[in-house]
Amino acid sequence: MFNRTDMSDFLLLEFSEVRELQFLHFTLFLMVFLATVIGNLLIISSVSLDHHLHTPMYFFLMNLAIQDLGQVSIIVPKSMINSLLNTRHISYSGCVAQVFFFLLFITSDFCILTVMAYDRYVAICNPLRYEMVINWQACSEMLAGVWIASFLYATLNTSGTFATRLCSNVVNQFFCEIPQLIKLTCSDLNLTVMTTIGIGAVLAMGCFVYILVTYVQIFIMVLRLPSAKGRQKAFSTCIPHLIVCSTFIFTGCVAYLKPVSNTPTWQELLFTVIYSLVPPMMNPVIYSIRNKEIKKAMSKILGFRYFSRHT
Numbered sequence: 001m002f003n004r005t006d007m008s009d010f011l012l013l014e015f016s017e018v019r020e021l022q023f024l025h026f027t028l029f030l031m032v033f034l035a036t037v038i039g040n041l042l043i044i045s046s047v048s049l050d051h052h053l054h055t056p057m058y059f060f061l062m063n064l065a066i067q068d069l070g071q072v073s074i075i076v077p078k079s080m081i082n083s084l085l086n087t088r089h090i091s092y093s094g095c096v097a098q099v100f101f102f103l104l105f106i107t108s109d110f111c112i113l114t115v116m117a118y119d120r121y122v123a124i125c126n127p128l129r130y131e132m133v134i135n136w137q138a139c140s141e142m143l144a145g146v147w148i149a150s151f152l153y154a155t156l157n158t159s160g161t162f163a164t165r166l167c168s169n170v171v172n173q174f175f176c177e178i179p180q181l182i183k184l185t186c187s188d189l190n191l192t193v194m195t196t197i198g199i200g201a202v203l204a205m206g207c208f209v210y211i212l213v214t215y216v217q218i219f220i221m222v223l224r225l226p227s228a229k230g231r232q233k234a235f236s237t238c239i240p241h242l243i244v245c246s247t248f249i250f251t252g253c254v255a256y257l258k259p260v261s262n263t264p265t266w267q268e269l270l271f272t273v274i275y276s277l278v279p280p281m282m283n284p285v286i287y288s289i290r291n292k293e294i295k296k297a298m299s300k301i302l303g304f305r306y307f308s309r310h311t
Helices: 019-049 056-085 092-125 127-133 136-163 178-182 191-223 228-257 266-289 292-302 305-309
Strands: 009-011 089-091
Touching: 009 092, 019 056, 019 266, 019 292, 056 089, 056 092, 056 136, 056 266, 089 092, 092 127, 092 136, 092 178, 092 191, 092 228, 092 266, 136 178, 136 191, 178 228, 191 228, 228 266, 266 292
Parallel strands: none
Antiparallel strands: 009 089
16 A cells, blocks of 8 residues: 555654763653653543543543543654664654554544533533533544544545655654655655645644634633632633643644755754643643542542642
């Protein structure tokens, strides 16, 4: 299916040729990876083990944590191993796997954020119909739709990218990123790649507009609430979600829509690190810092009685 063009591997971006700086990169990425894994595993464990959190909102949050775990696990360990072993290589099949699974997880991540915005809209703007609209069957169907759409998009984008003949195997990024791979093509983009990029751009813009419109309506409704406690509770669940969406969308758009330079720049590396690593690491913090239910469930798992009693 893929045109390998006699390539057996790719060369990823090397952060530095200085051995001490390579160890520094390994250490920093290890800290980010461990913080992301531990934080998201706590979210998953808290929602799974605490029956008080068996609600649609936390069901979607748990799935977001699963997707975040997959997203970092597919790109960070390989970069750490390369720095530790002083190498830049990734196999052809490894690069294909990185592209496919990263697209799968990041697309599903964006879709689940959109579904979570809809969940908050119904809960705040139509609370009397919430249990009827956001029931477990509807949750399962929405989640299945997210994974099916993400799988199809990742398959089309990956197959289209690697079906195009590549003239180089030097990827100027710390993982196999679509914009960097497209830059390596010997000819104009084929129809599959152009179509999938267009579909992705339209869907991303549609989801972004939907999230914005949804939150405008939510904030209008929240400001009308007579109870200050009710407003505070609504803002505590909506503002973190909006922060996550804004960070993810802004940095992702810059990384994918900005023209790729012929030589690696620190700006490209920075935006890629922010959209690929920061949201998965910060999601557990953002969603738990003002959420007493999540804090309480986490404290039970960790055995922190003081924490649950005073938050």
